[in-house]
Amino acid sequence: MFVSSEATIxxxxxxxxxxxxxxxxxxxxxxxxxxxxxxxxLAASYEAxxxxxxxAMGGGQARRLCPHAIVVPARFSAYSEASKAVFEVFHDTTPLVEGISIDEAFLDVGGLRKIxxxxxxxxxxxRDEVRDRVGLPITVGVARTxxxxxxxxxxxxxxxxxxxxxxxxxxxxxxxxxxxxxxxGDKTATKLNDRGVMTVGDVAKLAESSLVAMLGRAAGRHLHALAHNYDPRRVVVGHRRRSIGAQRALGRRPKSSADLDAALxxxxxRVTRRMRAANRTGRTVVLRLRFGDYTRITRSHTLPRNTSTTELILGTARSLLTATMPLITDNGITLIGIAxxxxxxxGALQLMLPFDEHLNPELDAVLDRVQTRFGKTSITRAVLLGRDPGMEMPILPD
Structure with a gap:
């Protein structure tokens, strides 16, 4: 595989x-x-x-650690606009940009030396242009891999x-x-530290077979390669997301089933609207939950055919949530996510016979156009009237 001989990433x-x-x-x-x-x-300044x-720390614990901190509500539309502006700077720098989240990316600047x-x-x-054009601080690492x-x-x-x-x-x-x-992560680091492996250099001294014995085949081989800086991956341009999702922090107060259904x-x-805007369809619905003790679970169901229809995906998500209710009752819930x-x-959508008469993709399309023109809150479900629109955590768009 190709690996650059220069620090151009x-x-x-x-x-x-x-x-x-x-x-x-x-x-x-x-x-x-x-x-x-x-x-x-959701985020903390360096002063905090x-x-x-x-x-991801609980708000109560955070305020005990830093009682004079200023707590502000999230403004995801502002973060999305800032991300778009920063990525414009990235693309003005080089055509080889691989976004990996809303706030970070890899850039390949090999071949740009002369210009x-x-x-x-x-x-x-x-870094100067991001600060001048967007007003935000950014850190950059430059290396061969x-x-x-x-x-x-x-x-x-x-x-x-x-x-x-x-x-x-x-x-x-x-x-x-x-x-x-x-x-x-913390668990793997503790496992390695308990065996006297404290630094990356200590990992590099171990045979791959020893790491596999400690951590399993995939993790052992992965860490052995990284400890020797073996990473042949190129910067990938135009890579389409393998999933589209959103999640919402719920806080620690008790939630009724109606609260959870409204959040869902x-x-x-939001997810299905993004899918239709990106001309994507999907088959697997994934539910992610985080509980009061910070444990997490994931549940999924694969549909027989691809879809972007809101009601079909919502029905599947509701079934997954219903199956987890005993765990929610026992442990409380602080975050819910759907992908x-x-x-x-x-264009790859399989044509369907008209058996599912309750599904109406034309209605989805009309609602999308109304909300695009007049705003996301211009039309909503009756069950959501008067409710907090929620603290959704955005993802980098397709």
Missing amino acids: LHADLDSFYASVEQRDHPHLRGRPVIVGGGVV KAYGVRT RGTPPEIAARL KFLAKVASRVAKPDGLLVVPPDRELAFLHPLPVGRLWGV ITLVD VTNLDNS
Whole structure:
């Protein structure tokens, strides 16, 4: 496989994205600890992180750690607009952009030396342009592989730039703690630490077979490759999402079945509207839940044919939610998410005989046009009247 001999891959990652947008738009928040989201922390400024506040932490715990923090509600439309503006800067920098979330992307700047300068010069200019044009801080890592570029950006945060030259890769990588390896969470890090494996260099000293014995075949082989900076992946342009989804933080107060159904309806409406806007259909409906003790579960059901019809996907999601109600009753619920996977283009939709007369794709299309023209709240379901539209966490669009 192809691997560049030069450090030409950039990993650009916005710093505390939601909180930074709030500080940009509200000058009185700058330099102060900011928490986005009340029941569950959706984002925290670096001033709040200094007190131990972290994303996905309960709001009560976050306020105990940082009692003088300013808590603000999420404004997802503002974050979506900021993301679009930042990605315009990315695409103005190079045509080779691979978005991996709403606030980060890989860029390949190989071959641009004559017209835009060296990769470090391009990276520095990109950071300046994001700050000048969008008003947000961004950290950039530059390396020969995608993995190492991402590690470099994490090390350089916040608001930094770090270049890892090809002849210094392992000297940079091996002293880092094992938690810097892509895919190593707290549990895996603890398992490795308990065996005396503290740094990436310690991982590199182990035979692949030893790592496989410790962590399993997939994880062992994966970490062995990364510890030696083996990552042959190119920056992929035009890669279409394999799923379209949305999720909503619910806080810690008790939820009735009507509350959960209303949240589910809102999410399915949003997801199916996005699918139709992107001309996508899907077969597998996925329900994700997070409970009060921070455990998570995922349930899914695959339909016999692709669809983007709201009622069909909603009915499937409701069935999945009903099956999990005993777990919700026992543990409480703090987050609900819906995604549709196994996506295909709308043109691949299998024609149906008119057996499902209650399904009306024409009605979906009319509702989409009304909401596009007059706003998402211009027409809604009766069950949602008077309810909070919710704290949806957006994803990077197709």
